[in-house]
Amino acid sequence: MPHQKTRKEGSVSAKPLQAVNDFVVKFANINGSGSASANELFARSILRMGVPISPRNIFPSNIQGLPTWYEVRVSESGWLGRRGGVDLMVAMNPQTWDKDLQEIEPGGYLFYDNSKPLPRSKFRDDITVIGMPLTEMCNANYTDSREKQLFKNIIYLGALSALLGIDAGEIAQLIGEQYKGKEKLLKPNLNALQMGRDFARAKLACPIGLRVERRDSVGDRIFIEGNAAAALGCVYGGATVCAWYPITPSSSVAEAFTRWCQKFRVDAASGKNNFAIVQAEDELASIGMVVGAGWNGARAFTATSGPGISLMTEFIGLAYFAEIPVTIINVQRGGPSTGMPTRTQQADIIACAYASHGDTKHVLLFPEDPKECFEHAAAALDLADRLQTPVFVMTDLDIGMNQRLCAPLEWDDRRVFDRGKVMTREELDSGKDFGRFLDVDGDGIPYRTYPGTHPTRGGFFTRGTTKDRYARYSEEGPVYVDNVQRLLRKFETAKALVPKPVLTPAKYPARFGAIYFGSTSPAMQEALEALAELGIYVNALRVRAFPFQDEVFDFVASHSKVFVVEQNRDAQLKTLLVNDAGINPASLIPILHYDGTPITARFITSEIGRLVAALNVRPIKTGKIGKTDKAA
Amino acid sequence: MTYLAKPRLHHPTLPLNKIGFTRRDYEGQISTLCAGCGHDSISASLIQACWELDIEPHRIAKLSGIGCSSKTPDYLLGNSHGFNTVHGRMPSVLTGANLANRDLIYLGVSGDGDSASIGLGQFAHVMRRGVNMTYILENNGVYGLTKGQFSATADAGSKSKRGVANTDAPVDTVSLALLLGATYVARSFSGDKKQLVPLVKAALAHRGAAFIDVVSPCVAFNNHVGSTKSYDYVREHNDAVNRLDFISGREPIHVDYAEGEAVSVAQHDGTVLRLRKIDRGYDPTNRIAAMHYIQQHQAAGEVVTGLLFVAAETEDLHAHLNTADVPFNTLGAKQLCPGRAALDKLNASLR
Numbered sequence: 001m002p003h004q005k006t007r008k009e010g011s012v013s014a015k016p017l018q019a020v021n022d023f024v025v026k027f028a029n030i031n032g033s034g035s036a037s038a039n040e041l042f043a044r045s046i047l048r049m050g051v052p053i054s055p056r057n058i059f060p061s062n063i064q065g066l067p068t069w070y071e072v073r074v075s076e077s078g079w080l081g082r083r084g085g086v087d088l089m090v091a092m093n094p095q096t097w098d099k100d101l102q103e104i105e106p107g108g109y110l111f112y113d114n115s116k117p118l119p120r121s122k123f124r125d126d127i128t129v130i131g132m133p134l135t136e137m138c139n140a141n142y143t144d145s146r147e148k149q150l151f152k153n154i155i156y157l158g159a160l161s162a163l164l165g166i167d168a169g170e171i172a173q174l175i176g177e178q179y180k181g182k183e184k185l186l187k188p189n190l191n192a193l194q195m196g197r198d199f200a201r202a203k204l205a206c207p208i209g210l211r212v213e214r215r216d217s218v219g220d221r222i223f224i225e226g227n228a229a230a231a232l233g234c235v236y237g238g239a240t241v242c243a244w245y246p247i248t249p250s251s252s253v254a255e256a257f258t259r260w261c262q263k264f265r266v267d268a269a270s271g272k273n274n275f276a277i278v279q280a281e282d283e284l285a286s287i288g289m290v291v292g293a294g295w296n297g298a299r300a301f302t303a304t305s306g307p308g309i310s311l312m313t314e315f316i317g318l319a320y321f322a323e324i325p326v327t328i329i330n331v332q333r334g335g336p337s338t339g340m341p342t343r344t345q346q347a348d349i350i351a352c353a354y355a356s357h358g359d360t361k362h363v364l365l366f367p368e369d370p371k372e373c374f375e376h377a378a379a380a381l382d383l384a385d386r387l388q389t390p391v392f393v394m395t396d397l398d399i400g401m402n403q404r405l406c407a408p409l410e411w412d413d414r415r416v417f418d419r420g421k422v423m424t425r426e427e428l429d430s431g432k433d434f435g436r437f438l439d440v441d442g443d444g445i446p447y448r449t450y451p452g453t454h455p456t457r458g459g460f461f462t463r464g465t466t467k468d469r470y471a472r473y474s475e476e477g478p479v480y481v482d483n484v485q486r487l488l489r490k491f492e493t494a495k496a497l498v499p500k501p502v503l504t505p506a507k508y509p510a511r512f513g514a515i516y517f518g519s520t521s522p523a524m525q526e527a528l529e530a531l532a533e534l535g536i537y538v539n540a541l542r543v544r545a546f547p548f549q550d551e552v553f554d555f556v557a558s559h560s561k562v563f564v565v566e567q568n569r570d571a572q573l574k575t576l577l578v579n580d581a582g583i584n585p586a587s588l589i590p591i592l593h594y595d596g597t598p599i600t601a602r603f604i605t606s607e608i609g610r611l612v613a614a615l616n617v618r619p620i621k622t623g624k625i626g627k628t629d630k631a632a
Numbered sequence: 633m634t635y636l637a638k639p640r641l642h643h644p645t646l647p648l649n650k651i652g653f654t655r656r657d658y659e660g661q662i663s664t665l666c667a668g669c670g671h672d673s674i675s676a677s678l679i680q681a682c683w684e685l686d687i688e689p690h691r692i693a694k695l696s697g698i699g700c701s702s703k704t705p706d707y708l709l710g711n712s713h714g715f716n717t718v719h720g721r722m723p724s725v726l727t728g729a730n731l732a733n734r735d736l737i738y739l740g741v742s743g744d745g746d747s748a749s750i751g752l753g754q755f756a757h758v759m760r761r762g763v764n765m766t767y768i769l770e771n772n773g774v775y776g777l778t779k780g781q782f783s784a785t786a787d788a789g790s791k792s793k794r795g796v797a798n799t800d801a802p803v804d805t806v807s808l809a810l811l812l813g814a815t816y817v818a819r820s821f822s823g824d825k826k827q828l829v830p831l832v833k834a835a836l837a838h839r840g841a842a843f844i845d846v847v848s849p850c851v852a853f854n855n856h857v858g859s860t861k862s863y864d865y866v867r868e869h870n871d872a873v874n875r876l877d878f879i880s881g882r883e884p885i886h887v888d889y890a891e892g893e894a895v896s897v898a899q900h901d902g903t904v905l906r907l908r909k910i911d912r913g914y915d916p917t918n919r920i921a922a923m924h925y926i927q928q929h930q931a932a933g934e935v936v937t938g939l940l941f942v943a944a945e946t947e948d949l950h951a952h953l954n955t956a957d958v959p960f961n962t963l964g965a966k967q968l969c970p971g972r973a974a975l976d977k978l979n980a981s982l983r
Contacts (some may be wrong), residue, residue: 285754294732
């Protein structure tokens with residue numbers, strides 16, 4: 001069969017897209033076909049050319065055979081949220097062909113394997129179709145079936161590099177780094193890359209309208225998954241005990257912690273480990289181990305996702321009431337129940353804020369990217385010790401399981417671990433009064449002792465039942481009230497300790513505000529700029545923790561309406577704002593995205609735009625200020 | 633329920649152990665269990681064992697779940713830290729505590745509802761991990777605090793106080809512990825202090841998962857005719873395989889073993905277990921034979937007691953995980969935080 005060349009522009013009904021360093025490429029593959037590493041090479045090579053990218057894995061709860069996608073947004077402006085829409089589809093999976101084709105923007109491009117002819121009806125006439133006989137080429141060049149499959153990925157990578165103007169030297173360099181020490185594998189990979197490149201240059205119209213050009217827009221930023229960064233935060237924050245149970249999308253936190261510990265935590269002199277990692281029998285046991293270790297004075301954490309949180313809830317209540325430091329990294333996924341295990345949501349806010357029966361409230365942190373996953377994980381270990389309570393790091397699949405460009409991680413060597421209020425043997429010997437639940441300092445936080453501190457003083461019995469200030473069992477009403485009121489004071493104290501919200505002010509005084517948190521951040525930042533271009537100015541506040549500080553209330557009070565942008569169905573953060581802070585629900589307008597895909601700037605922009613129009617607000621753009629700005 | 637503090641006055645003639653503590657120093661609050669409860673006898677044996685072993689009371693961490701048995705850690709070792717956790721989950725909390733500080737001695741106290749029903753999973757996994765601990769299961773076959781429901785260790789055919797016969801097969805925790813890799817497995821009877829105290833002492837000295845199932849009649853709900861966990865039934869059907877004498881490595885062996893056949897088992901810390909065998913054919917170092925023996929006698933309606941199995945060479949979870957010799961809770965940033973230079977290097981590798 002003759003090779004199908006790129007169609008001439010005249011044959012495409014929509015004008016082919018033209019863009020430099022600003023487009024979306026999506027790879028449609030089959031799970032387990034080895035495409036992941038080739039696709040990552042594609043993404044990284046663009047990054048090495050100094051152009052920011054944000055890749056996303058869209059994968060099934062499956063090991064082999066089901067559809068999987070890898071979406072790479074190339075954005076010289078540095079927008080790292082999911083954009084929505086696809087400019088170039090690399091359609092390698094016949095199962096999803098029809099759906100994949102639908103996603104291509106008018107004027108976009110389709111790259112496919114044309115080894116077998118497809119009827120004309122299978123295509124669209126408003127896109128540019130680029131066919132390449134990948135299977136044919138692999139059959140001609142390789143005999144081993146696994147090689148035929150794996151090198152197909154590298155061959156299309158070579159072709160794409162020619163089509164998009166990616167520097168093949170960068171890819172070759174990356175392959176070299178990947179196969180360092182395995183030189184036998186290096187050469188065939190480089191050959192396959194060249195084969196794809198040569199074919200494209202000889203037979204396809206290179207380059208297409210989408211192009212990568214070298215820039216210096218990445219700077220010193222690093223490229224890392226949120227889960228790996230959170231695990232590293234646990235290492236830097238001094239966690240010694242990690243107990244966990246495998247669950248998507250959090251497993252790679254514990255796995256990364258294992259790797260980091262092997263690198264950083266093996267005592268050079270003794271060869272022994274300054275860490276203990278236990279894969280528990282379930283989430284009940286993993287949180288139980290963390291509670292036991294926290295009670296005994298070691299810094300401990302677990303990583304889990306929604307279903308795990310449900311199972312841990314009883315222990316979380318115990319840790320709250322018995323006042324034991326616990327750090328939980330919750331990499332949220334689509335719920336409820338098993339929900340969408342491989343899709344993203346921010347739908348555990350209420351479940352975590354109020355986890356357990358009875359009156360409980362917990363500290364939540366909302367990192368926006370891997371850098372904050374690192375910082376919040378380390379901070380959570382300090383906060384848990386300081387506040388003697390469970391602290392949740394509320395990340396999600398979008399941040400956790402995708403590599404994300406972010407500022408380099410930072411650490412101040414002068415920083416010391418805040419171990420909180422721990423009474424020592426010397427203090428006990430000096431006759432200092434020890435009451436495990438005695439509010440000595442008025443901040444609601446009592447002193448504790450580690451087990452084994454003193455032969456005759458400072459021992460106490462920890463329990464989930466009610467007790468008095470000296471840890472003695474009591475079901476007396478006033479004693480109970482005294483204790484739970486102190487827990488409320490402690491929660492107040494937490495407000496001053498948790499990360500403060502971050503304000504992004506609009507260029508001009510704005511009537512509208514927007515509250516957002518966590519992985520919504522990059523899409524929100526992009527939406528703010530898009531809205532400003534439409535003349536809609538919105539002040540934005542990124543909430544970084546629960547309990548909410550005064551800044552959050554002041555922010556709501558100073559706007560006529562505040563949009564609360566979340567990735568769940570029930571407006572959970574809004575509920576928390578109303579419920580816990582007494583904010584008037586009428587002043588909050590939820591903007592909700594919850595189909596399991598990461599929220600996009602397009603979605604936020606159109607929702608806010610629609611709502612602003614419905615509120616009958618005349619955009620500022622028509623006024624003078626907007627024009628002055630344009631001119632400036 | 634009220635909290636009963638015990639008077640701290642000691643009789644001046646109370647004997648002191650080698651580290652200067654009286655037996656009273658190992659006691660806790662006054663028990664709030666029913667008069668005659670088997671659990672109180674077990675507490676007394678635990679106190680006796682700790683006093684005789686000259687353990688500083690604060691070097692023990694006592695953990696429990698929920699239920700009558702799980703309340704007992706409050707009634708012993710009042711200067712020790714205790715942790716009354718959640719129902720059936722003591723093993724995981726004990727595991728975490730043990731990882732945090734390997735220097736303390738861990739005493740887990742549980743009941744049959746706690747360990748064989750809601751907590752069967754955690755019971756199994758703590759045994760197979762080889763957590764260094766003494767796990768006491770106070771087994772009365774009944775839920776006391778909720779007023780007399782059967783537990784999972786109640787024998788089939790056993791009658792409740794209201795005359796209802798149990799139709800479910802029982803969970804035999806001793807057989808399970810053996811199957812799952814516990815390295816010290818014993819069964820005893822709360823009313824037999826002479827047997828129980830040395831068993832506890834040897835368990836406390838054992839490195840690894842030590843399990844003692846103690847049949848402990850519930851005077852309120854399971855001490856009637858038709859129950860297989862009543863005082864009368866257990867006394868009639870108790871079949872002891874051996875009598876244990878625990879000899880600390882620090883003292884010369886002075887126990888006279890003239891009568892009967894005796895075997896010695898040395899433990900890692902230098903202690904020696906001297907077993908006076910009542911059943912000549914019984915070998916406590918053979919796991920498979922022990923399981924067979926227990927099952928055989930169980931089928932004949934006999935409750936086998938004594939030291940049923942002990943492994944001389946053991947490794948605990950810390951050995952499996954190759955953890956540092958010092959307690960984790962004493963490590964600081966110096967040992968734990970790789971610092972800024974390492975982070976800068978790492979940043980550079982992530983571009």
